[in-house]
Amino acid sequence: MLWLELDGAVNVRDVGGLPTDDGAKIASGRLLRSDNLQDLSPSDVSYLVENLRLSTVVDLRSPTEVTAEGPAPLTRLGHVTHVNHSLLPEHGFDATAEALLVRRKREEERYPGDPACAHYLGYVEHRPDSIVSALRAVNTSPGAALVHCAAGKDRTGVVVAFALSVAGTRREDIIRDYAATGQRLHQILDRLRGTPTYAGDIDRVPEDRHRPRAETMEAFLEQVDRRYGGVANVLGRHGFTDDELDTLHRRLRG
Known part of the structure; x- marks a missing residue:
């Protein structure tokens, strides 16, 4: 895992170098992850x-x-391909106070005790199509592929965890990569405070509530195994073929 020091983004890294279960490593220059790329x-x-x-x-x-x-x-x-695959349930979204309360209650019921884990399970429940499409884009990229959201923490963390799982990365290192975002949390939140799109949401909770916890990703992957039979089964049920799994595995391992 290599941090990339850029002027206009603070949570950028190459996941290359992460160990796999069979003693190999994820190849460098294949999969990058980042926060917002606007600046x-x-x-x-x-x-x-x-x-x-x-x-x-x-x-x-x-x-x-x-x-x-x-x-x-x-x-x-023009020579850089851009694809947009939202992990949020956009269609039919009701933003009334009552609807938001119902949505929050459902999330709490999905995985009590860890709201972030519950939220991530919501991505799998509501937008598996976007996870599959995101991994297809990584698969077909001629050069390096970069996955990002706003902070490069939650949505990016889930998609990258799925990709690394397919590639056979050791689970403890998938969790370690996810938690590494916490090293840049203050800078990430400062960036988000600087844009009207995100500024209103950042300080509604203490800064530490935004911190990615290793326990969250550990619980999430355990729940994916328990509820859905694992990452490969989730992807397979939503059209990601065995050939695509093999291609992604080989691509990320070089």
Whole structure:
């Protein structure tokens, strides 16, 4: 796992180097993860495209977020493919106070005691199509693929955990990669406070409530195993074929 120091994003890393169950490692330069890419500098863009051969950006934000934030520097490059696969249940969403209360109660019932884990299970329940589509985009990228959301923590954490699981990464290292975002939490939240799209939500809870906890990802992966038979079964039920699983496995391992 390698941190990438950019001017305009603070939670960027290459998951290459993570150990696999059979003693190999995830290949470098295949899968990158990041927070919002709106503020990339020209030198950031050059580094990603020319040095790291970035060719595909997988944006997990909702259409509402994408519209509010507007074009990002990389979206202006015709040779970099951009795909948007939201993990949030957009259709038919009712934002009334009563509806939000019902939604929150359902999340709490899904996994009491860890709201983040409950939320992640919601991604699997409501948007498995987007998880499958995101991994297909990683699979077909000619060069490096970068997966991102707003903070690069929750939605990105789930999709990257699925990808690393397919590649045979040791579970403790999937969890370690997820929790590593906590090292940059203060910088991430400062960035989000700087845009009207996210500023209103950041300080509604103490900063530490935003921190990714290793226990959350551990519980989430255990629940995916227990409820759905594991990552491969979730993907297979929603159209990700055995050939695609094999391709992703080989791609991420080089």
